[in-house]
Amino acid sequence: MFGNVHMEGDGWRIVLLENPSTAPRVEIDIKQSQNSPMNDRMLREEAIGIAEEFMQSVKARRFADWPRRATKPDAEGKVRHPFLEMEESNLWYCLHCDAEITGRQIAGSHWHCLGCGASPINIFPEAFWLGPNEGKPVPVQVRAEGQEVEPIVSIVDPRPRLDLSKDQVTHLIRAALFEDATNASERMGAGLAEIWVDDDLDVVISFEDRYWPEEKEPTAAIDVAAVLGIELELEVMWSDPLFAWPGLATVTQSTADYTRMMLDAYRSHGIVEERNKDQ
Template sequence: MDMTETKQLSSLKFFAKRYARANRITQRQALDLIAGQLGFTNWAKLITATKRDWIPSPDQMANIEAFVALPAAAFRAGRPEAMTRQFAYLEQAEDGVIGDHAYRLQVILHDVVMAGDGWTIKVPENPGAPPIVETSAGNDGKCAVLNPEFLKKALSIARDRAAQVRGEISTDWPRRSTKPDKDGVVRHPLWGSDSDIWFCLHCDGKITGRQIAQNLWHCPGCGASPPDIFDTAFWCEDAGASLGPVKTDSAVNRSETEFRVVDDRPKLDLNEEKIVLLMRSALLDDATNISEKLGALHAEISVDNENDVWISLEEDLWPHNKEPTQVLIVAAQLGLEVELETMWSAIPFAWPGLGELTTSTSEFTQMMLDAYAQYGGSPDKKPKESECGCDQP
């Protein structure tokens, strides 16, 4: 990996870190989202591509920089379809009107997105993929795209823009990438290798040079983008020599429009992380002093496959005869069963009884420091060189 690749990867990781912090998602989620914007299914696939000399173009880096400025609420809620609506304020959006209905048209990483009140039309970069029309749930049949005449005009505008985008892509690529020679040999627009047979990372089959060029380097089987197309099936023992033609879904008419109804209302998905968060919050509600607060924070909380909750409370921090009332109330509200048990482990501070005398963390901290100073020395104090027990003067 040369210095340019290293710099580009570092920049992508920086953007992912900034995106994760701004939107309160994990670094791994942010990396996968960044990879997705570049046409990869996840970050690991992107790293695999970089090992084969792929690097993002300046335009792609600019698009990623614009992407990190957008909110990730739709992804955190498990609704990536709703994300397209968040792009409406980007500067490159084009405003227009069909009849009495306003729309915004824009290009997002080579996909054309047209959006209006309660509807979105997406024409993918992939020429073999059908346009996708999305409407919001609960629009009572009043959405503009449900009118055949309106939809026809909107699709015409979006498709014309998509044709322009694909033309711009072809102009940027080597001529050999879109025009096979007499033997059907074409050149990969990213890797630069030449071949008349190509392989998709996700499909067990061969793709001819003419097929892949005609489809703008998207797999005719699954629609994977150019970074997932290779001249050798390196994941197969025989490098793909025994594979037959890639399978395409003959039942799907790629010229038809795909309709989707998107229910973007917020829904509560009670997974283990959320249940543990609520249980710990309820424990803190039950805590009446610092010792019990520490016990709530120190408690081990686990959730089984049936969403039953196990809570282990530290004997020295939580009174053995105190029932966590708020925990039981919250569990009942969520329809969960709770099992309580006592555990003995290394507690964070000595003299846990000090925490029973106050509800103030600052007051407890001072009492703890005074106790350490009187009986055991300051906490976490490093010994001086003369105290280390060595023979050095």
């Protein structure tokens, strides 16, 4: 988020989240895990201190647009929400975990839930989402006053990691279908094709028969599936064409040329509804 602070060195990184109740994160590159300066507790604390000093200026910029009462409770403990205009209360509720938080607590946590860490947009003066039979909010559990938060030190491998998702496979297969397309009709067929990816990442492609020849094999898509080591199954579906005379799209590679031919055909043999640009 915009209020986070990242400080990096050779093979290490410190992350301070804008939620002040969260522990600093120290990440050490696995290649330097044995000789990293972040293994030295004193050096680590000094580096975290530098990051915390910078965090003060980040907070100042973030709070500049907040109402003063958002971070300064009045005598009754009432505070004003930084985003919900004119909403003031001494009790606040978290949409995520149903916690009840006092005004002083929420101001001190910079409007992050002390229970689950939810952001200010999830904090409200009433628990309006709870029905009469859904229980009541419970006061949030907070850390004992003065209790220090130890940084979380972890060894990380910063190299990019690929864990293929269904969405990624879908994009690769569809890109391959466009590569297979040789005319405007087949490009529309590539766009209209329905692609299903199962939990094993095996793929089923369902082609619209009016825009993709039934006898045409999508060789690029087949090659992509082979590279990924997944199975590919092809189907055909039937539905109304996007435009009359869909065969016109098979005679040109240019989508603009097809559009002109399609409009001319409608003007000669059909009806073209004229658009009123002033509406």
